[in-house]
Amino acid sequence: MRRCRSPETSAASLGHLGALTLVMSTPNVHVITMTGNASTNEMISRLSLLLGEDKVRSGNGISEAYSHDEALTATPQIPKAVIFVESTADVIAVVRLADELSVPITARGSGTGLSGGAIPHESGVVVSFERMTNVLEIDKVNNVAVVEPGVTLGALDEVLAGHGLVYPVFPGELSGSIGGNVATNAGGMRAVKYGVTRHQVLGLEFVLATGEVIRSGGKYVKSSSGYDLTQLVIGSEGTLALVTEVTVRVYPRPKYSKTMLVPFLHIEDISSSIPAILANGTTPLVLEYIDTLGLSAMSTKVGLNLGVSPKIKESATAYLFIILEEMDLQTLEAETTSLSQLLFSCGALEVYLLPEPSAAKLLEAREAAFWVSKEHGANDIVDVVIPRSEIPRYLNEAQRIAQTSATFISGVGHVGDGNVHFSIYQPDPKLRDKVVMELLHLGLTLGGSISAEHGIGSEKRKYLSQLEDPNKLELMRRIKQAFDPKGILNPEKVI
Numbered sequence: 062m063r064r065c066r067s068p069e070t071s072a073a074s075l076g077h078l079g080a081l082t083l084v085m086s087t088p089n090v091h092v093i094t095m096t097g098n099a100s101t102n103e104m105i106s107r108l109s110l111l112l113g114e115d116k117v118r119s120g121n122g123i124s125e126a127y128s129h130d131e132a133l134t135a136t137p138q139i140p141k142a143v144i145f146v147e148s149t150a151d152v153i154a155v156v157r158l159a160d161e162l163s164v165p166i167t168a169r170g171s172g173t174g175l176s177g178g179a180i181p182h183e184s185g186v187v188v189s190f191e192r193m194t195n196v197l198e199i200d201k202v203n204n205v206a207v208v209e210p211g212v213t214l215g216a217l218d219e220v221l222a223g224h225g226l227v228y229p230v231f232p233g234e235l236s237g238s239i240g241g242n243v244a245t246n247a248g249g250m251r252a253v254k255y256g257v258t259r260h261q262v263l264g265l266e267f268v269l270a271t272g273e274v275i276r277s278g279g280k281y282v283k284s285s286s287g288y289d290l291t292q293l294v295i296g297s298e299g300t301l302a303l304v305t306e307v308t309v310r311v312y313p314r315p316k317y318s319k320t321m322l323v324p325f326l327h328i329e330d331i332s333s334s335i336p337a338i339l340a341n342g343t344t345p346l347v348l349e350y351i352d353t354l355g356l357s358a359m360s361t362k363v364g365l366n367l368g369v370s371p372k373i374k375e376s377a378t379a380y381l382f383i384i385l386e387e388m389d390l391q392t393l394e395a396e397t398t399s400l401s402q403l404l405f406s407c408g409a410l411e412v413y414l415l416p417e418p419s420a421a422k423l424l425e426a427r428e429a430a431f432w433v434s435k436e437h438g439a440n441d442i443v444d445v446v447i448p449r450s451e452i453p454r455y456l457n458e459a460q461r462i463a464q465t466s467a468t469f470i471s472g473v474g475h476v477g478d479g480n481v482h483f484s485i486y487q488p489d490p491k492l493r494d495k496v497v498m499e500l501l502h503l504g505l506t507l508g509g510s511i512s513a514e515h516g517i518g519s520e521k522r523k524y525l526s527q528l529e530d531p532n533k534l535e536l537m538r539r540i541k542q543a544f545d546p547k548g549i550l551n552p553e554k555v556i
């Protein structure tokens with residue numbers, strides 16, 4: 062790996078500091094032997110009596126939105142019914158009946174998942190959490206918020222902003238629900254500073270497939286009291302339990318931020334700058350990699366002119382997109398100066414310091430990356446994670462896979478935490494499958510994992526079953542068996 066020159070020895074970079082640019086522009090263990098429609102119909106009529114008809118929708122009353130999430134490759138499936146639960150008691154009632162009648166149930170938050178996790182089984186029902194949207198408590202002494210699972214990230218942020226607080230996990234889609242975030246262990250751009258959902262969830266209430274309610278964790282940070290069930294349920298994609306309440310950490314809301322866009326000539330320079338940035342003493346809120354094509358497509362999508370000079374546009378291969386955040390302006394200014402200096406020493410072609418409107422637009426553009434890929438006809442997306450040090454090797458090898466298979470691959474990534482997102486443009490399903498398999502295999506070979514944050518769902522299941530350690534898969538099956546003996550919770554997902 063290349064090394065950054067020390068800022069002290071880099072006279073050129075110090076001179077360059079003056080040029081810090083201010084841009085003024087704009088094999089299942091459970092075989093589901095459901096008795097099919099008869100049991101499901103019985104469940105629907107009994108639930109209508111038990112919960113009230115307003116909470117149960119079936120037949121033509123079901124919108125097609127409940128047949129899919131946002132996965133590019135999944136086949137939609139209309140459920141037999143959608144149950145709009147409003148309380149833990151409702152969830153218990155649904156689960157008990159599903160258990161008695163062996164009807165598969167799939168939990169659904171907002172349906173923004175990218176792996177087919179919320180797609181129902183053909184003979185199953187959807188349990189929608191969209192009516193469980195209460196923020197139950199903001200506890201400023203313990204710095205936690207207690208919420209129902211249907212609360213969206215956007216809604217929680219609005220409430221917390223009123224208290225000068227923030228919940229720091231921000232996957233790109235703010236309409237996603239906290240329950241969905243918990244179930245997928247969502248990450249996003251701020252993971253480099255705050256970790257992912259599992260680092261910010263302190264406690265859960267969840268309902269087992271057999272109807273028991275479990276409370277695990279709470280308003281405290283430490284616990285060494287047996288197996289950590291909170292962490293086991295986080296990331297289980299609705300296959301182990303239905304989450305009915307979540308306790309998350311909250312933090313003081315920083316007042317000041319600075320956004321940088323930093324073009325580089327070589328991908329190796331980007332890679333070597335990441336450990337240098339993180340060792341600099343300031344952890345950026347956001348540290349993202351965007352390739353030139355990706356940046357251009359995203360900027361066009363949100364109508365953003367970043368003011369990057371044509372010369373730099375021509376020579377840059379990729380950019381770092383960095384946000385720094387602090388409670389006081391002086392500290393922020395000092396960090397910005399020191400980081401800019403460091404970036405030049407690491408080979409940055411320029412450091413563009415964006416004014417607030419452009420900064421907000423660039424963040425919006427980055428969050429729109431998935432929609433841009435979809436609009437451009439991407440056939441699949443991959444969210445592999447690898448150790449940061451392996452990023453150059455991974456990107457170079459991925460390029461080779463793309464070339465040998467005549468596949469177009471474009472990339473953005475939460476590079477600060479080693480998470481590379483590729484959009485795969487390959488219409489031939491067989492060839493695409495091979496390309497995705499190779500990319501994921503490569504990630505595992507380099508010490509990584511198949512999915513960093515999108516989850517396995519239905520769409521990455523075949524890759525997990527072929528590439529993951531069989532002993533690990535077998536242990537997962539035994540855990541599933543213990544939580545959900547009849548296999549009614551989100552069958553044919555994950556394992």
Ligand SMILES: Cc1cc2nc3c(=O)[nH]c(=O)nc-3n(C[C@H](O)[C@H](O)[C@H](O)COP(=O)(O)OP(=O)(O)OC[C@H]3O[C@@H](n4cnc5c(N)ncnc54)[C@H](O)[C@@H]3O)c2cc1C
Pocket residue numbers: 130131167168169170171172173174175177178179190210231232233234236237238239240241242243244245246247248249250298299300302303304305428429431432514515518551
């Ligand atoms: C434009 C865009 C950008 C995105 N960017 C990111 C990103 O940067 N990082 C990231 O991590 N993700 C990202 N995502 C993916 C998505 O937003 C997350 O996966 C999110 O966590 C899903 O929440 P949801 O409420 O939509 O869940 P759904 O899609 O409804 O469900 C997801 C899974 O959770 C299960 N589930 C839902 N609620 C519950 C519950 N109460 N109990 C048990 N299981 C439940 C479902 O069964 C399913 O398996 C992005 C998606 C889009 C569309």
